Amino acid sequence: xxxxxxxxxxxxxxxxxxxxxxxxxxxxxxxxxxxxxxxxxxxxxxxxxxxxxxxxxxxxxxxxxxxxxxxxxxxxxxxxxxxxxxxxxxxxxxxxxxxxxxxxxxxxxxxxxxxxxxxxxxxxxxxxxxxxxxxxxxxxxxxxxxxxxxxxxxxxxxxxxxxxxxxxxxxxxxxxxxxxxxxxxxxxxxxxxxxxxxxxxxxxxxxxxxxxxxxxxxxxxxxxxxxxxxxxxxxxxxxxxxxxxxxxxxxxxxxxxxxxxxxxxxxxxxxxxxxxxxxxxxxxxxxxxxxxxxxxxxxxxxxxxxxxxxxxxxxxxxxxxxxxxxxxxxxxxxxxxxxxxxxxxxxxxxxxxxxxxxxxxxxxxxxxxxxxxxxxxxxxxxxxxxxxxxxxxxxxxxxxxxxxxxxxxxxxxxxxxxxxxxxxxxxxxxxxxxxxxxxxxxxxxxxxxxxxxxxxxxxxxxxxxxxxxxxxxxxxxxxxxxxxxxxxxxxxxxxxxxxxxxxxxxxxxxxxxxxxxxxxxxxxxxxxxxxxxxxxxxxxxxxx
Amino acid sequence: xxxxxxxxxxxxxxxxxxxxxxxxxxxxxxxxxxxxxxxxxxxxxxxxxxxxxxxxxxxxxxxxxxxxxxxxxxxxxxxxxxxxxxxxxxxxxxxxxxxxxxxxxxxxxxxxxxxxxxxxxxxxxxxxxxxxxx
Numbered sequence: 001x002x003x004x005x006x007x008x009x010x011x012x013x014x015x016x017x018x019x020x021x022x023x024x025x026x027x028x029x030x031x032x033x034x035x036x037x038x039x040x041x042x043x044x045x046x047x048x049x050x051x052x053x054x055x056x057x058x059x060x061x062x063x064x065x066x067x068x069x070x071x072x073x074x075x076x077x078x079x080x081x082x083x084x085x086x087x088x089x090x091x092x093x094x095x096x097x098x099x100x101x102x103x104x105x106x107x108x109x110x111x112x113x114x115x116x117x118x119x120x121x122x123x124x125x126x127x128x129x130x131x132x133x134x135x136x137x138x139x140x141x142x143x144x145x146x147x148x149x150x151x152x153x154x155x156x157x158x159x160x161x162x163x164x165x166x167x168x169x170x171x172x173x174x175x176x177x178x179x180x181x182x183x184x185x186x187x188x189x190x191x192x193x194x195x196x197x198x199x200x201x202x203x204x205x206x207x208x209x210x211x212x213x214x215x216x217x218x219x220x221x222x223x224x225x226x227x228x229x230x231x232x233x234x235x236x237x238x239x240x241x242x243x244x245x246x247x248x249x250x251x252x253x254x255x256x257x258x259x260x261x262x263x264x265x266x267x268x269x270x271x272x273x274x275x276x277x278x279x280x281x282x283x284x285x286x287x288x289x290x291x292x293x294x295x296x297x298x299x300x301x302x303x304x305x306x307x308x309x310x311x312x313x314x315x316x317x318x319x320x321x322x323x324x325x326x327x328x329x330x331x332x333x334x335x336x337x338x339x340x341x342x343x344x345x346x347x348x349x350x351x352x353x354x355x356x357x358x359x360x361x362x363x364x365x366x367x368x369x370x371x372x373x374x375x376x377x378x379x380x381x382x383x384x385x386x387x388x389x390x391x392x393x394x395x396x397x398x399x400x401x402x403x404x405x406x407x408x409x410x411x412x413x414x415x416x417x418x419x420x421x422x423x424x425x426x427x428x429x430x431x432x433x434x435x436x437x438x439x440x441x442x443x444x445x446x447x448x449x450x451x452x453x454x455x456x457x458x459x460x461x462x463x464x465x466x467x468x469x470x471x472x473x474x475x476x477x478x479x480x481x482x483x484x485x486x487x488x489x490x491x492x493x494x495x496x497x498x499x500x501x502x503x504x505x506x507x508x509x510x511x512x513x514x515x516x517x518x519x520x521x522x523x524x525x526x527x528x529x530x531x532x533x534x535x536x537x538x539x540x541x542x543x544x
Numbered sequence: 545x546x547x548x549x550x551x552x553x554x555x556x557x558x559x560x561x562x563x564x565x566x567x568x569x570x571x572x573x574x575x576x577x578x579x580x581x582x583x584x585x586x587x588x589x590x591x592x593x594x595x596x597x598x599x600x601x602x603x604x605x606x607x608x609x610x611x612x613x614x615x616x617x618x619x620x621x622x623x624x625x626x627x628x629x630x631x632x633x634x635x636x637x638x639x640x641x642x643x644x645x646x647x648x649x650x651x652x653x654x655x656x657x658x659x660x661x662x663x664x665x666x667x668x669x670x671x672x673x674x675x676x677x678x
Contacts, residue, residue: 102558102609106585114587117614118558191560191584231563318563322659355658356640357610431566438567442661451659458641466640469610540583543566544573 003446004276019279021236023399029391037398044289044398048384052292054285054397055385056343057308062381067339068346069371070147070312071364074099074124076473077480078135081124085139087361093368096139097147097348099123099358100157105192107153107528110477120473122358123149126157127481128521132164141165145176147222147312147346152194154181154220155203156527159514162215167519178219178268181207184245185224187421187538188430189231194528197422199535203510205252208263210511221249222268222312229272230318231427232434235283236400240407241426242269243287243294244417250299261303264295268345269311273335274319281387282396283404284313284342289397290404313344320355324450325464328352333370340380341387347371353464360467424541431543481523488521496520497530504534548578549673550600554591555584556607556615564637564658565606571662572604577669588615592622595631601673607637608658613646620651632672636660 004025007016017025026033046052049059058064073088073096074081085096100123103115109127110119119125126132136146150157161177183200186193193200207220225233225242233241250264271287273280291309295301316335320328332349339347349367351359359367374380387393414420421427440446447453496517503513517527553569555562562584573579580598582591595603603623607615616635623631634654635647644655653672656665 106558108558114558116557116618117611118609121610122559186560189560189563191562192558193560322657356638431563431570434563435567435570438571439662442663543569543581543583544579 003448004279005440005446019235019276021234021279021283021400021403023279023396023403025278025396029395031391033391033395037395039394039398045388045394051296051304051307052289053308054289055388057288057310057345059384061343061384062340062375063384066375066381067344067371068095068145069093069368070095070097070314070346070348071351071368072097072099072149072348073364075122075358075467076120076124076470077477078124078126078131080120082135082137082139084361084364085135088364088368089139089144091365091368092372095145095147095346098135098149100148100150101125102192104524105150105152107156107194107524107532109523109525110474110481112525115474119477121469125473125477126160126524127477128484128523129160129163129167129518130484130521131480132160133167136164136168141168141170141175145178148177148179151180151183151186151190151192152200153524153528154179155207155510156514156518156524158207158215158218158220159511160518163515163518172215174217175215176217176219177215178222179207180224180270181221182224182245184248184417184421185227185242188241188426189227190224193538195531195535196538197418199531200538201248201252201418202507203531204249205256206509206511208249208253208266209256209258209509211266212258212263214511219266219268219310221246221266222270223249224270226270226272226315228426228430230315232430232432232437234433235272235275235279236403237407237430238272239283239287239290240404241411241417242271243291243404244408244411246291247294247298248417254299260295260299260301261306264299264301265303265305265308269309270315271311271313272315272318273313273339273349274316274331277334277338277341278393278396279400280338281342282393282400284311284339284344285385285393285397286401286404287311288343290401310345312346312348313339313342314346314348315350317350317354320350320352321448321451322355324456324461325352325355326462327450328355329366329370332367333374336371336374337378337380340374343385353466356464356466358467360465362465422541427541428543484521484523492520493517493522493526496522497526500527501530501534504531548576549602549669549676550578550580550598551602551604551669552580552582552591552595552598552600553604553606554582554586554594556586556588556591556605556619557609557611558585559607559609559611560584561608562606564608568604568606568636568662568665572666572669575662575666588618588622592619592626592628595623595628596626600631601676602632602634602669605633605635605637607635607639610638612637612639613643616647616652617650624651632669634665634669636665
């Protein structure tokens with residue numbers, strides 16, 4: 001939830017405010033504060049669309065183009081998901097953000113014993129290319145881009161997206177997919193990892209390398225500070241760890257002989273929006289500045305586009321509460337506001353019922369309308385970076401930059417991000433912070449409306465309608481899968497999997513072999529299974 | 545040193561959202577329990593088997609994926625098959641309140657959805673396990 005800590009006197013007057021990243025907010029700000037933090041207009045801010053892009057990536061920002069709205073969508077079978085996709089597009093949504101079920105995310109087919117009870121539950125089930133063909137039926141892939149929330153098997157899903165687009169007659173040079181494809185954050189937070197750390201990072205390198213020429217409009221990696229924050233990190237850690245992770249992926253490609261300006265412009269970010277509004281806005285502005293400097297100074301980039309931090313700022317899942325769930329609608333509006341004030345390229349909001357389950361159609365629509373309202377009614381497109389020049393915001397942005405730099409230096413001391421994750425150092429750190437946070441909420445030190453302030457009896461709170469899981473999903477999906485297995489060429493499948501295995505063992509780029517395997521209707525479980533055999537599985541470090 | 549009540553915190557199924565499980569494990573440890581945390585992606589079979597080997601007093605399952613009904617049903621069945629009749633089975637996570645009666649009916653002893661104060665489930669476990677180690 002990430003609210004600030006307030007220290008008050010006996011008359012309830014605020015004496016001190018401490019943000020989650022450890023920055024103290026003062027009573028008021030003036031020119032002397034900017035001077036104290038060494039604020040330099042040209043160096044720290046610059047004009048809109050000018051290095052270091054603190055204010056915006058483009059001179060016109062939202063005047064030229066509003067942010068993309070991209071609600072996270074997917075459940076049940078590919079047909080059901082396709083229907084919801086079309087509904088959201090018909091209601092003005094400008095991008096897709098695909099939710100996969102857990103078996104798909106973990107590289108198991110719908111009929112695997114490991115998929116027990118989970119087929120189509122938290123997203124749609126994808127077993128083979130046939131499912132992707134159905135899910136994206138009737139959608140113009142030259143016009144609508146698709147975020148794919150998939151990580152451990154992102155290389156497979158990106159290959160499948162290409163195979164599907166080609167089959168439907170779209171030009172691979174013009175399609176745009178954004179798989180999440182950030183395995184280090186899965187190991188820190190979201191937990192959908194499969195393979196050992198170094199092999200998993202190499203797979204990400206393969207996708208980045210492959211996209212340079214074969215899928216030039218795709219964004220193969222979206223580095224997610226988001227989930228790291230959800231797991232208990234502070235906003236400063238969220239950004240610091242994310243940049244360190246992005247650098248690990250960049251290093252993987254640079255060591256193959258590429259220049260950053262050939263590929264790093266395709267890396268995007270996904271950051272979280274819950275918590276103190278000012279802290280989030282300062283975080284986004286500081287992140288843009290630090291990323292630009294990182295590319296220019298550390299990697300010698302000379303191409304502005306490579307230095308742009310393009311981001312989906314959204315979600316806010318941990319800010320939502322089960323208590324008085326309709327309050328989450330208002331929370332979503334403030335989170336969306338923070339993302340827009342922070343200069344997001346894309347925004348998606350968790351829906352108000354997501355503290356319970358995946359959103360109903362009504363809840364998803366309310367989130368979309370919230371974003372459209374911020375865009376069209378409130379004035380967020382009027383002028384670029386409206387908070388720029390505020391003594392408070394500019395001071396806070398500088399202080400945030402300093403905190404993020406400290407977190408990055410700490411990661412270096414741990415031996416780099418890959419080692420820190422492999423050994424579980426960051427996982428233990430964020431877990432202990434999450435515990436401290438929960439204690440502070442339960443003790444009333446951190447205020448959460450409906451949870452520890454203005455609490456109501458549960459009986460007085462109206463029930464919300466929840467998305468109901470259709471228990472026939474698994475049977476229907478398994479029937480689809482059996483039909484694919486019956487009609488495909490076993491010989492083509494065997495030869496494609498053999499080729500994939502050879503490529504993986506040789507440590508060559510697996511993407512061309514994956515595209516061929518997808519086209520032969522190999523299943524996700526079969527392809528992921530080849531990698532399981534060749535690479536082995538990640539061993540989770542202990543909690544204590 | 546006095547023996548401690550042993551609690552297994554398990555993450556059954558494929559869901560990787562483990563903030564809740566880890567926070568609960570840390571809270572139980574601080575409250576003086578002996579805590580074993582299974583880590584992610586466990587089958588019900590493996591959780592029950594660890595419970596048996598480690599002779600735990602309590603199994604706590606953290607489920608966020610919505611699959612709590614089939615997972616708990618299977619856990620109850622396997623616990624009975626393995627003779628773990630004395631072990632308390634509790635579940636937490638994203639559990640809609642309308643599902644609580646069905647969980648209790650199938651044999652889950654305690655249901656503590658996300659947001660339950662630590663004191664509530666710690667007190668409950670202490671009360672239910674009181675006298676076990678005497």
